[in-house]
Amino acid sequence: MGNSFVKGAIIITIATFVSKLLGSAFRIPLQNIAGDEVFGLFNAVYPVYMIALILSVAGIPIAISKLISEQRAKNDEQAIHEIFASASIIGLIFGFVSFLFMFIFSEVIATAIGMSSTRLAVAVVSSTLILAPYMAVYRGFFQGYEDMRPTAVSQVLEQFVRVTLVLVIAYILVLQNHESEIIAGWIMLSSIAGVTVSLIYLRFKYSRFIKSVPAYQKLTWDKFRSWSSVILRLSLPVAFGALNMALLNMIDSLTIPHALKWYGYEGSAVTEQFSIYSRGLTLVQIAVVFSSAVILPLIPKISKATTENNWNEANNYIGRSLKLAHLISWPAAVGLLALTLPLNLALFTDLEGSHVLAVLHFSSLFTSFTVLTTGILQGLNRANVAAIIILMSAVLKAILNLWLIPSYDLIGAAWATLIVYIVITVLNVIFILTVTKYPLNNYGKLIMMVSSVIMGVCLVLPLKWINIEEWTRIDAVIYTLIAVPIGGIVYSIIVLGGKGLQTDELRGIPVLGPILCKILKLR
Template sequence: MQRKTMKTVMQGALLLSVASLIAKILSAVYRVPFQNMVGNTGFYVYQQIYPIYGIGMTFALSGLPMFISKLVAESETAQTKLALLSRIFVLLAGFSLLLFLGLQGLAVPIASGMGDPGLAPIIRAVSWMFLFSPFLAISRGYFQGEYDMRPTALSQLVEQTVRVTVILVVAYWAMKHQWNVYRMGTWTMSSAAIAAVFASAVMLYYVRHQHVKFIAAIHQPVDQTYSSLVKRLLIEGGTISLFASMMVLLQLVDSFTVMRGLMIQGLPSLTAKSIKGVYDRGQPLVQLGLVVATSFSSSLLPSLTEALNRGNHRQFVRQANTVVRISVAIATAAAVGLVALMPEVNVLLFGNQQGTGMLSVYVLSIIFATLIMIDNSILQSLNQFAVTIAGLTIGLLVKVVFNQWAVVHFGAIGASWITVVALLVMAGFLRQQLRKEQLRAFKRGFLLKLVLIAVIMLISVRLVIPVGSWLTAAWTPRMAALVEAVLGILVGVIVFMYLALKFKLLTLREWLLLPQADRWLRWFKK
């Protein structure tokens, strides 16, 4: 019976991971055709408000359901589960209603704070999604707590598919009928509420099919009071949700400071909006880089909890250090590879080389964001919630305090550097805390080897690009960029892997933890 339960849990976790991966890729990829259709200014309008959607989405999709599933798993009887969920629903409904009313009523001051009062209707459009968040969080959390990941996985895929479809259809329609960027932005942000309706319909089907009655259990007695639930929601649920939306929080700071900083610098409003739109190109690139970097390591993280549950601290330390080294190696390869190919990637995806410098700096975020996510998972498995919140707060303070100053003095590239510095500070703080737990992942010259390998890879990629340019001299810029990028990726992967094996960056045991490692390791050995 226990084996069957464990098998169900693992299958469910795999299903949810695959659905989450597909949704993340969808969420990153659609922005390329979207930007191509609406241009830099249209992309700026959308991206200014996107962080509000991103934070709400994280709470409803991953942060709160994960916390609620923990409460469900802790409850002993079905009645206790439902009674507990009904109280959490009341709390979340009250909070979501206040958030909705606040965004509706304060849309103009918020838009003015971003330096563009024209954004107010778009803020009001995105606020409607928060009305669906309580039901989505509760229902997803309930089924995850019952080890049934299908409803969450399906609703997640439906939600992202509907949202991306609406956004691209609206962008095409706006381009065809020459809508102004604010009207286009309002309709594209309405996709959040439309997608939430479809996701809620999926969850409602499962709730009715399983005869789950949240509201009927509201008068049932439970051990936890409303005040204790609020405390747990803020500390445990808040920690999970805030770290899941870490990059979006940094983007929210950008929404309030980059545009204003450029205008303080003396740029006209239209020019500042265009530059901010170019700066925002970095976000889908970082998002894709994080998907690549964290997808390999996420499969290794459950073994950490297992080692802790067995009381095997030595195994926990060894596995945690392994996860960190593998994740940072892959993230560095992805980030430096993007830096090396940024001129070609920029032309391929966005049609020109505008902002190549600031995008090259911005994608370095992949390295530190990956390290933070892994360290956060390790610290949370040790129940170190206060430490992770402190690290996040310090990093956000760096971004808030210095971002606008950096933009005024150095232009938009200043915001890129401050993002990287904020993440570096956050990562350094979390690393310091982990050293107290004897978790020292970077030793025996690991970082020096990694930097050396990355620099040689970057130089190798740039040296081979002229070959691609010569082969595609008569082609269109985008087709030429595609060939050059593919050639650069092939050379980058071969050089990085060859040097990583030669310098023994990772042990053989660590290499073999990666998917299909035995096959491609044999090829490289030849």
């Protein structure tokens, strides 16, 4: 069972990484194909949809998998059937109610966003909520049997279909010269298609699985009421705990357009400015995906050590995870900051809003720390604390957006983002320290910070003697492709030469560690 659990954890980690990478990276070609206005409309609507999706879906697989796993230990197949049937009904009810709410109030939501042209996109994407919670039930079922492959495949399949259709639909509608509002609305059909294909796959796997299972008694009302209360009690806290970045992104959707209007922008200019802001968030999300893929696999180990009251081991894993966060997040943030100009030109075809992107790029450092430290708090059974911090930070984000943007233009939103993620990181660390004492090892972290700064100087210095405004997009791509590996080499030499990372710590990095040790011939 131990080996299957480890193998399942690896499978789901890889699948989550791939699906999140697809879900972040596709925004770059979308902006290239459809332009800033469509890109802005898409990014304004999607966080609102994600909040509804998370509240409807996030906790269901975890709740069902836990309950099914418990009943499997008792060999109670009838109870497993009742859990699955009850969860299916809950999923369908949640999905239909969420859809109705978002569809009926699509105009109200569009007004709240501050862009009336988002109404069609809100209405179209709301239909995804009909099937998504029901699909999540199947994922939870297979996870309860410790089979992570259906969940992993369905995640990647869903994202692949969604991303592909977004780009294809956008390309076709742009060729046909449709208005931005129409394009933004129709590309939301991709979310419906992604969930539908994923559900068909999971249903097929389920139908093959249950062929060997005996017939069950029908689900009674009393059994449904009993199991549904248990499922909801387990799933709702998980759903609220999963809001995290999605909640802050929704706050941006609900406040930035209004604040931009107060500054003086009107009509499509508001959407275009929001699109520029979204450029920076796209690269931040990609950076966070990469850092999370390496760091977050340590969180279940922290949770396990905490459950067993093995605080020495928990302290060790917390110290390792935070050191890895410094190792990866510092060079990623400083590298993005140093390469803001060529990256903006290479990925988004122009230099618009580069000063805004620069601040957002550096905020990726604290965004990564936020994701990690929130995960640590959850691993320490302090999910309620993490949720309260996120909710308070969402209020702070709204206040800062509405205060800074009318005074300082779009750069105010970027500074608000940086400030909020610094606040979350600091509060999370304070609460982690109240529960456990982890090794600080400040020397290694200092070496990583200094190495990142030196690397950043090496990357940005040549740009002082180059007029990047005369560059073509190809020039920017070439410079970036050359600069990134050079920056990585400079950073690695200084960190390893300065003993900022010990050999056993390097080997302990999930997936990459053993590979790097072999390449560097370290024992």
